[in-house]
Amino acid sequence: MPLAWLGWQLSATLLKDVKPSYEGLFRENQELKKQLRDAVLALPTPRLNEVLNITERFEEDLFDVGNEPGRVSTVTDDKAIIWPSAQCVQSFLSYGKTWTSWIHCAFHHPTFERECAIFLGGGTNSANADDRHPFWLAVFFSFMCATLIFMDEDELIASGASADLSLLHNWYDSALYFLHQGDYLRNHDMRTVQAVAILGIVFTNMGDSKLQSLIWSSAIRIAQSLRMDDDRANLHESAIATQVRRRLWWTLVICEWLPVPYRAPCITAADFNVDIPTIVNDDELDAVAVELNNSPRPVEYHLQMIKISRLIHSFRSSLRQTDGQTRQISNLVLRTDEALAEIIESLPSHLQMHQVPTDEALADEKHSPWIAWQRLNLSLSLLYYRIVINRVLQDQWFQDPETFARTRAICLSSAQGIISLSAQFDPSLARHRPWYLYPTRDQASRPITFT
Structure with a gap:
C-alpha cells in the first residue's frame, strides 16, 4: 500500500478527533489578520515628500497659464495656406542656416536647400501642393515658422515675408495640417520626425505645450519603428544619412530628457544604440573631399x-x-x-x-x-x-x-x-x-x- 495513501488516512483519522471551538477559530482568524496587516505595513514606502520639488510645480503652473485651451487651427484646407514667395524662402533658408538649424539638427541643410529649389521651380501655391509629399511640406512649413519666430521686426521685413501678422499661426497650422494629411500616425516616415523636431521650437510659444508632450512621444515611437534608434540596423546608409539620423535622434532624446516643465520620459538610455554625431559641418559632409580644421x-x-x-x-x-x-x-x-x-x-x-x-x-x-x-x-x-x-x-x-x-x-x-x-x-x-x-x-x- 502506498505510503502517501497511509499518510492521508492517518491525517483524516486525527482530524475526526479534533473539534475546534468557536473561540479557537476566532483567535486564529484574528492572528492571521494581524500577520497580513503587519506584512502590508512592512512594505517599503518611498518618502517622496522628502524629495518633493515644489519649484517644478511652479514651473508647471507657469506653463499651464501659457497653454491656449480650445485653440482652433487657422488651416483646414489648402486654400487657407499663406504660401511664401521664392524671395522669402531664400531669405529664410539663409537665416535658418545661421540661427535655427543647429538647434533642431533635423536635416542636412544643403539637401534641404536643393529640395526647396526644386519646389520653388514649380511655383509655391496651393495647386503645387500635390507636387510634393505632405510630409515634406510639413517639414517645409515647420522650418518656415521656426525661423520666423526667431526674427525681430526688422529682420522679418528684410526677408520679404508677408506683412500679415497671423503668418506664424498660419505656417504653424500648415505644418500640422500636412502631417495629418499624410496620416502620420499610420504612415511612418522620417520626415514626420523631422517636422516634429523642428516644431519643438514653436509649440510652447503657440500655447501648445500639452500637444508637444504627446506628439513628441509619437515622434519617438515613429523613429523607433523606423529603426532610427539602432546604428547596427542602418549600416547600409550613406555618411550624410548617418549623421542626419544620429543628430535627429539625439534631438528627440535631448528634449525628452530635458523638458521644461519636467515630465517622466518615455525612453531610457538602455532603449537605443546610437553614437553621438561627428563634429563636422553640413557643407563638409556634402563635399567630395575636404580638409578638416579646428574652427x-x-x-x-x-x-x-x-x-x-x-x-x-x-x-x-x-x-x-x-x-x-x-x-x-x-x-x-x-x-x-x-x-x-x-x-x-x-x-x-x-x-x-x-x-x-x-x-x-x-x-x-x-x-x-x-x-x-x-x-x-x-x-x-x-x-x-x-x-x-x-x-x-x-x-x-x-x-x-x-x-x-x-x-x-x-x-x-x-x-x-x-x-x-x-x-x-x-x-x-x-x-x-x-x-x-x-x-x-x-x-x-x-x-x-x-x-
Whole structure:
C-alpha cells in the first residue's frame, strides 16, 4: 500500500478527533489578520515628500497659464495656406542656416536647400501642393515658422515675408495640417520626425505645450519603428544619412530628457544604440573631399546638450531610486553638481563664457555670428540645470545648515547669472525662444503671438 495513501488516512483519522471551538477559530482568524496587516505595513514606502520639488510645480503652473485651451487651427484646407514667395524662402533658408538649424539638427541643410529649389521651380501655391509629399511640406512649413519666430521686426521685413501678422499661426497650422494629411500616425516616415523636431521650437510659444508632450512621444515611437534608434540596423546608409539620423535622434532624446516643465520620459538610455554625431559641418559632409580644421562648428553645441541631457536624466533616475534619506540625496546632488562642473570645464574654448577672446576667436565670431549666441544659450542652460540639481535639497535646507548654505548660494548665484546674461541680450529678445534650453521670460508668461 502506498505510503502517501497511509499518510492521508492517518491525517483524516486525527482530524475526526479534533473539534475546534468557536473561540479557537476566532483567535486564529484574528492572528492571521494581524500577520497580513503587519506584512502590508512592512512594505517599503518611498518618502517622496522628502524629495518633493515644489519649484517644478511652479514651473508647471507657469506653463499651464501659457497653454491656449480650445485653440482652433487657422488651416483646414489648402486654400487657407499663406504660401511664401521664392524671395522669402531664400531669405529664410539663409537665416535658418545661421540661427535655427543647429538647434533642431533635423536635416542636412544643403539637401534641404536643393529640395526647396526644386519646389520653388514649380511655383509655391496651393495647386503645387500635390507636387510634393505632405510630409515634406510639413517639414517645409515647420522650418518656415521656426525661423520666423526667431526674427525681430526688422529682420522679418528684410526677408520679404508677408506683412500679415497671423503668418506664424498660419505656417504653424500648415505644418500640422500636412502631417495629418499624410496620416502620420499610420504612415511612418522620417520626415514626420523631422517636422516634429523642428516644431519643438514653436509649440510652447503657440500655447501648445500639452500637444508637444504627446506628439513628441509619437515622434519617438515613429523613429523607433523606423529603426532610427539602432546604428547596427542602418549600416547600409550613406555618411550624410548617418549623421542626419544620429543628430535627429539625439534631438528627440535631448528634449525628452530635458523638458521644461519636467515630465517622466518615455525612453531610457538602455532603449537605443546610437553614437553621438561627428563634429563636422553640413557643407563638409556634402563635399567630395575636404580638409578638416579646428574652427568652431555648429554641431558642437548639440554635443554639449547631449552631455547635459545624459547627466540630468541619470540624476533624475537615481533620485527616484533613493529611499528618501537626506544624506543619500545630498551625496547624489553633490556628485551630479561636480559632474556638471566637469562638463563646463571641458567645453570648447569658443563656448566658454568667461574665456578671454583671442584675435582669431573674434574673427571667427565675426564670420560666424552663431558662436556668441550658442555660448550664451549654453551658459544659460548650464546655470538653469545647476539650479535644477541643487533645488532638490530645498526641503532639507533647515535640517542641515551646511547643505542649506551651499545649495542656497549655488541657486541664488545661478539665478542671478541667468538674469544678468539675459539682460545683456535684450535687444535680440526674439532669439530667446529656443525650446530645450531654459524657460525664458516670454515662454513662462504667455504664448508669443503676432496678432
